Amino acid sequence: MEYQALYRKYRPKKFSDLLGQDHIVTTLKNSIIKDKISHAYLFSGPRGTGKTSTAKVFAKAVNCLNLEAGEPCGSCTICEEINNNEIIDIIEIDAASNNGVEEIRELREKVKYAPSKCKYKVYIIDEVHMLTTGAFNALLKTLEEPPQHVIFILATTEPHKLPLTIISRCQRFDFKKISVQVIVEGLKAIIEKENIKIEEKALKKIAKVADGALRDAISLLDKAVSYSPELITTDAIDEICGTVSEEEIEDIILNIINKETEALLFQVNNIANKGKNIQQLIEDIIYYLRDLLIFKNVPEYFSTDNFKVFSELELNNDDIYQMIDEFNRTLNEIKYTNHPLILLELALIKLTTGVESKELKKTIEKDKEIKEENLEKKEESKEEIEDKKESVEDSEEILEKLKKIRINNTLALADKKVLEEVKIKWLDLTSYSLDPELGPSAGLLLDADVKVASAESVIVSYPYESMALRINYDIENMEKLLHLVIGRPYKIIAITEEEWLKIRGEYIGALRTGKKYTVIKEDVDYGVLAQKNNSEDLKSTSELEQKAIDIFGEDVVEIE
Template sequence: MEHIALYRAWRPQSFQDMVGQQHIIQTLQNAIREQRVSHAYLFSGPRGTGKTSAAKVLAKAVNCERGPGPEPCNECPSCLRITAGNVMDVQEIDAASNRGVEEIRDLRDKVKYAPTEVRRKVYIIDEVHMLTTEAFNALLKTLEEPPPHVMFILATTEPHKLPATIISRCQRFDFRRVSLEEQTGRLREICQKEGITADADALQYIARLSDGGMRDALSILDQISSFTDGNVTYQQVLGMTGGIPSEQFARLATAILESDMGLLLELVEQLMHEGKSADKCLENLLYYFRDLLMIKMVPGADQLTDRVLNPAEFRDMAAAFTRDRLFLIVETLSRYLGEMKYATHPQTLFEVALMKLCSTQQEAAPSAGAPSLSAVAPEAGRSSSPVDSGELDALKRQIAALEKKLEQAIQSGGVAGGREQAAPQRAAAPPSAPRVSSAGKLPPQLDKFIAGKDSADFGNVYKQWSQVLQGVKEEKVTVHAWFVDGEPVAVMEDAVLVAFKNTIHRDTTEKPANRQVIENVMSAKLGKPYRLVTMMLRDWNEAATKSASKASTEELHLEHEHETIEAKPEPWIDEAIQLFGEDLVVIKE
């Protein structure tokens, strides 16, 4: 006889067979009893919690020949044929493989026909979140107002992927994870009926591994019972599933508490030899310390987690760690667990995480009870730390050298007035260094540039400037975009002075890489190497205007050229005349 997997053989055939979903079962039974069954239901929840099974039981309940009633009889031809999947009016559609708009249009066309074998047509669409947007749109109107003989049951593990328009047209039921006690009780009942001998610890551990999914728990039980020939023990479950007993976690925690790195590495090597994966070991160790933290901080927290099998051992271990220490361990393990997803050598990262916990403990121990400097000072004769002997002497020598330099600077006038003038200098200093800009910079030898603004060399450069711009554009168009803002205004020997209208354009052109491009093009187009010198156009116009006015003044006073230098007025006299006027200033010898 062909073997049927346990999760298939023990699939719920009635509402009373379902485990852990009493809030949904009662609502559906009341709706059937009062004949208030909706036209569309949405069953959502984690995998293996009974969504599809509940949909089939509901389909049998509304079509039972002895009903409709709160429970299907599972004896009439309709119930038996629906269980076997031989009724065409009750269809289970896999949306993962029938997700297109054409399949939904075909379903929409068949919905209008009356059922031929049972009382109501039932469409169970599993994994409905896999439908495309077009398929959802095609289903929308039919789902809202189907014929009276049609019922839709949508099942999904990811309800957040469904459009809100679909959810709003259904009665939604959220399936929850099955609790540890309910799973253990159901497994024990199945073992008794299947003739399987199983320890209580083994069944509890299987329930913990399933993470609230009854189907996963039955699959694990089926696998282990086949291996152990119907006798399931706790150690066999650990060996088959790659699990780690809590005793090994306790040994790891003890090694961390005692900062025994040798024992830690030995335990890790033992776990790897047993075929355990480093990422699962790290994950389970994180859960172990999380449970320790919960038990330490929350009274009665051993009831909040399904992983604590022996609360007394956990309480003793939790008492050995401080709260801060447990917080630090959980944070460190969580960080390394995130990094392990991308690690090339997970075992190495696991070992580093454990050694990090030990080293952190060693660093925290001296800092927690470290003596103050005054307490260490009387024991200076015992140079137990390099800070007392080497680094402290070096610091003293540096301070003495700085004091000597400061004294010399005060004596030489480098620090005027000592503290009294140091404060105004600090107050006058800007809060932060300003950004360096070439906006206000004037080129050196500006007078020579002004003298050469009408020279023959400048005339030649000006005639060929369009070729220079074209060459820069061909070389690098981004440099040309900034450089085109400038225009040549003077030439002096091997330098071309370019005046810019915009500060940003000048600053960008002055960058070494951009300057190099421009100078290379000028050398090629002008026939000789030229340096690029820049300034602002307004500064150039102002300097040229001043030069012109100065030249005209010198022409008007040529008769005074014979005057000696001593006859020239002092600068402070010019300043006084400018401030008060010639009428109020009297010059006395």
Template sequence: MSYQALYRVWRPQRFDEIVGQQVITTTLKNALISNQTSHAYLFTGPRGTGKTSAAKIFAKAINCHFLKDGEPCNECETCKEITNGQLNDVIEIDAASNNGVEEIRDIRDKAKYAPTIADYKVYIIDEVHMLSTGAFNALLKTLEEPPANVVFILATTEPHKIPLTIISRTQRFDFRRISADQSFERMKYILGEKHVEYDEQALWVIARAAEGGMRDALSILDQVISFSNNKVEIENALLVTGSVTKGLLHQYVTQITDHDGAQALETMQNIMNEGKDGQRFIEDLISFIRDILLYQKAPEMVNVEITGLTTDELTQLGTKVSEEVWYQAIDTLNEIQQEMRFTTHPDVYLEVLTIKLAQLTGQPVPSQAAPAGEVEDARVDQLQQQVVKMQAEIKQLAHNKAPVATQKATKKPRVNTNKKEPKVNLTKVYPILETATKEDLVNLRDLWGDMLDMLTVPQRSMLHVSTPVAASAAGVIVSFEYSLLYQEAADDTELLTMMHDNLEKLSGSARDIIFVSKEQWPHIRQGYIDQLAGKKQAGETTNEDQLDEEQTESEENNTVQTQKDDKIVSEAQELFGEDIVEIKND
């Protein structure tokens, strides 16, 4: 037989073998022992935490006639066939590739038939969040009125994408990330059973790189074993995971806390020259600083062996700078990590990161032997200095009030240099208004946010101050708050094309899109109403009522905005004085 990956060979076959999910496995075993099982379960959680394994074990346990303490025997024919995936009454479905209505309808129809061999027919639907809306609706009726002797187990990594109507008809179990300690112990057990030599520090590196997934940990372990010729060594684990040695991290952190940017840059360059991954370097650095902070505040929560440092080194780093500096460092690391996701030159970001970290400053942490009273006195002195500085700034502002007022009086009026707004093609606007309805407008506004999310970031920023003001089945009129953005949008043919395509995808119908400015829209609307006046007198049906409702709504919004503006002006005058506050109407 060909070689099988570790995560397949050592897949749990009993509830007790599932790592890190004791609450869930105990609940399921007790339900099986007391015959209080549900007809539908929802298993959620990160990848590699045991969702599908728990589903298969539950399918064996509920059909096993030799159940002991809620665990399947794994020896009867039913258990063996389920383990080998040969029992027709246990059906595994990948919703990522079978997400249509027809597939779910087929399940619904077949679920009505009794199981052929087992006591229960079990459907395990993996990645259930990938089902379409129609497929969820087809599944809903079956979950609401389930056939006898049928159990559904839904597994997903993204439960927020599942309709609440589905979730409310299931028993939900949230699988948690597996801790590094639990992954470490499981790998030690497997390597012991395989008689493979290993370095414990290498296992800690793998456990941290797996980020809470047992399957990921075993996959990395498989790679390390292959790379190092049936051994698990620290050097090879670092190479496979792209992690950085604790010694280099300690050296790097010491240099940035000494504000030695040049030496820190050299250390960082050496790390990158060894082929380390930039993202992994930042993750290792965050984890390293986390250990320092935890040891500084709660030493009992830190396993010193995992950190790769001594107690003296952790104490020295913890007392070298204040915790505020470490908090700033973590914030900086997170920012750079997000920016690095889409770059092809990570070394540039890492160099900027190093300079930023070397420039962080903070108040030194008092030694542990310092009395609490001295610490409080130092904080009081710092606050008093800040108060004195603020008082001086307030006096300076009060002294400068008169010159500011004089400058305001002699200031030249601004000249409006904006380009003339483009004219609106009324022959395209009026046909939309003729069939516009309030229902179409409400529906389109509901889709507006989804449409914006489908655009690029610059396009979204341009449309951030726009809103649909009239809509019909054939088109939509979009009003812009600012004339400058309206002009740019009107000249952007790519933006119009993207909006047209996205609205068609969301609403199912093509619509013309017309841009107008906030100042133009009342005149356009009034002109259309005047044009309809003759038709109304002649007894023809018009669409004036809907436009009147929009006009009333717009006037109410303007009134509320004016009240908000007046309140802001009053508060500013009260805070800074009427002589300093200058009101400008753009």
């Protein structure tokens, strides 16, 4: 007999063979035992979790001649013919290639005929979300009132694409991702039967890479057997999947902690030269850091001592949070670039050198110097203090006026297409990050969250007001840099996340009531803001100092 793929060879033939979906198995078995079988079922969930297999087992069970506690016997003529795909009463349809109105009309004609051998004629429609609108409409009436001898089982990975009229006519079962432990147990049963030699760590690696899909895990095991027939090791799995070993990830994190920038850059370049997937590498690092964070706070959660090397290091939760945040941000930015390695390198440099952390340190140190000088000087006269207060109030009023105008005008001309273009060009700021003059500004802009954009301006947000103020009080230099990146004069205004939530709510409310934003002429002389940027008041803001201390090394502005 010709070779058969493992996932086909070990496809479940009984409910007891189905793994990780006990809630569904119990419900279906009880419905069969009590003869409360519905006319239509919807199986939804991630790929490889057993939707089609469950549908086939259910089709076999409802037609089995010698049912045993809701389980198909597997030995009667009906069960044997279904196992050998020799029966015409179980019809499996691929909606991806049979998604038109004509195919569904043909199905409607055929459902009228009684089954040839079975009690029920069962239609299994896989990837049902691929049907066209017309096909769904054609199916609707038949699905609502099918003949008594017909059962429909619809399977899909994207239930949100199905019309509500279809969903409401079905009994819905949501399949969940299968846990790593359950996948490992399932693979062990196959390994024992096939006499496959594999390391325990390699087995767990397969289960983890499968991401909850048992079929993917079995296929990967099949591939690993071909690659390394004598003994499957973790190195073999890493080669097949393009993943990186835990030891290498551990070295990366240790080098970050020890600020070994040069070693890190050599390491990630060597990994990239081996053809490893950079996105997968970052995901693996985040996953490892997540485990490390749990280990530090709940050591008994893990039965192994994988993180023993970190137990002797002075590593607190904030350090891990910072690394996770940085890698997560890099992972999000990778989708907009063709050079993922560069973004990873920038993230590593940022984590090890803390270029902008030093800049913020310098601001705080300067602030202390100013305070010491002020203590040595005589008290300023009341007139000078009043003058300073008026200057501060003027600059704050101008900034508030400028913010209102720019926010209004950007929302009035907001364009989603322009927003996507701006986000892509925004990444070009990385080319200026090491520039002695433009680097600090580029790094600050790279840390911004671009919210709304028009052809003329953009609104960005920051988690802290002190960061937004650094943009707004240096707005002329920021716009000069954006001119270089965007390719045309481009305005910017920075707000806090809290302000953005309020603005977004007002904007949505305006849209619902039919209110339209109209462009306002910008007649604001914001030259005074530059003076404010260079003044002692901004540098010695107590809020900036406190935020810097609270978030130092974590959410500080950093050069990418």
